[in-house]
Amino acid sequence: MSKTTATAARTLARLVEAEDAATAARREEARAAGVAERAAARVIKARTARTEARKALRAAERAGKGIAAATRRLATREARLAELVEAARTRKAEATAARRARRSAERKVESIGRRAALAATRSVQKIAAVLGEAVLTPAPETDPIMDADELPAVEVIEAHAARYAELDRQAKDTAKLAEAEKTWLRRLPTGTHGRVVITRTPGRSVLDNARIELDYMDRFQEPAPRKSTRSTFKCDATAVLAADEADAAALTLIA
Numbered sequence: 001m002s003k004t005t006a007t008a009a010r011t012l013a014r015l016v017e018a019e020d021a022a023t024a025a026r027r028e029e030a031r032a033a034g035v036a037e038r039a040a041a042r043v044i045k046a047r048t049a050r051t052e053a054r055k056a057l058r059a060a061e062r063a064g065k066g067i068a069a070a071t072r073r074l075a076t077r078e079a080r081l082a083e084l085v086e087a088a089r090t091r092k093a094e095a096t097a098a099r100r101a102r103r104s105a106e107r108k109v110e111s112i113g114r115r116a117a118l119a120a121t122r123s124v125q126k127i128a129a130v131l132g133e134a135v136l137t138p139a140p141e142t143d144p145i146m147d148a149d150e151l152p153a154v155e156v157i158e159a160h161a162a163r164y165a166e167l168d169r170q171a172k173d174t175a176k177l178a179e180a181e182k183t184w185l186r187r188l189p190t191g192t193h194g195r196v197v198i199t200r201t202p203g204r205s206v207l208d209n210a211r212i213e214l215d216y217m218d219r220f221q222e223p224a225p226r227k228s229t230r231s232t233f234k235c236d237a238t239a240v241l242a243a244d245e246a247d248a249a250a251l252t253l254i255a
Helices: 003-063 067-133 154-185 209-220 238-254
Strands: 191-193 196-198
Touching: 003 067, 067 209, 154 238
Parallel strands: none
Antiparallel strands: 191 196
């Protein structure tokens, strides 16, 4: 198993665990909310009963009889209401904690889900690339190749290779210096600075190859067709340059 696939598998396993935890948190939130709702309903009912007991006590006081029983009934209902209020507060706090736990679990699912999607995308891209490399369409040869009878003398080839190596080295050194200057200039804001005008235009658009690869795999159940790019050309004139440097050093010593 490749490192990319292993990472995707581990992330997906974590996502499954997070989703299970989020499901459990939702169930706990629903249970706690139901308990809190029933506790609040009992408080409302107990308050109604206390109100009725107060009315009964006032009626007994007006009638001048049954006062003791009405007082005991009111005290009992007030005590019961106090117990229910405290229980309702506890259940409400539990429901709030369950709601927060559910939100935290859902945020964790979203976070791991994004990482899992990215890891799975990379894994699918890598697999699709491996499968696509097996059926590459060869790129057409664009270099005009000399025939055997057209080949020049070895000395001519070596001279061209030596000049190419030197010019290529100079071009790379110059390109590095130019890139350094460009990097400095890119720090300037857009506008006119003396006789220098700095502008920034939107870059060209490019195809989202990763999205195309995934959509193609999803629709056709096979990797998107690929073709090889133009062959990379390299010219190694190290031996020629080393010989020239050795000859130059020998001439210096002789002189």
